Amino acid sequence: MCTAYVRKEANRFNWLVKGKLIDASWPDQDVEKIYHSYFERLWGNNENYIHESGFEFAWKVREEELLNEERKYVAVLGYD
Secondary structure, eight states: OOOHHHHHHHHHHHHHHHSSOOOTTSOHHHHHHHHHHHHHHHTTOTTGGGGGTTHHHHHHHHHHHHHHHHHTTSOOOOOO
8 A cells, every 4th residue: 555645746747747637447466566657757857846836736736636535434423
């Protein structure tokens, strides 16, 4: 299972290379492969930061979607 840091960085690397986030349904193994592969690809690429605009907003939206998905499975206690 990949950490939250690896998942975010893999998405950031994918954003720099392809201009989009990794599909949320991809398994952790594939996300880690992207992390390592794109890290090597972007190493020494001094212009990669140019394509980073918009990533933080897209990542915040993704985090919110994931949080809402997790909330579906949490018991909600209500008092009458």
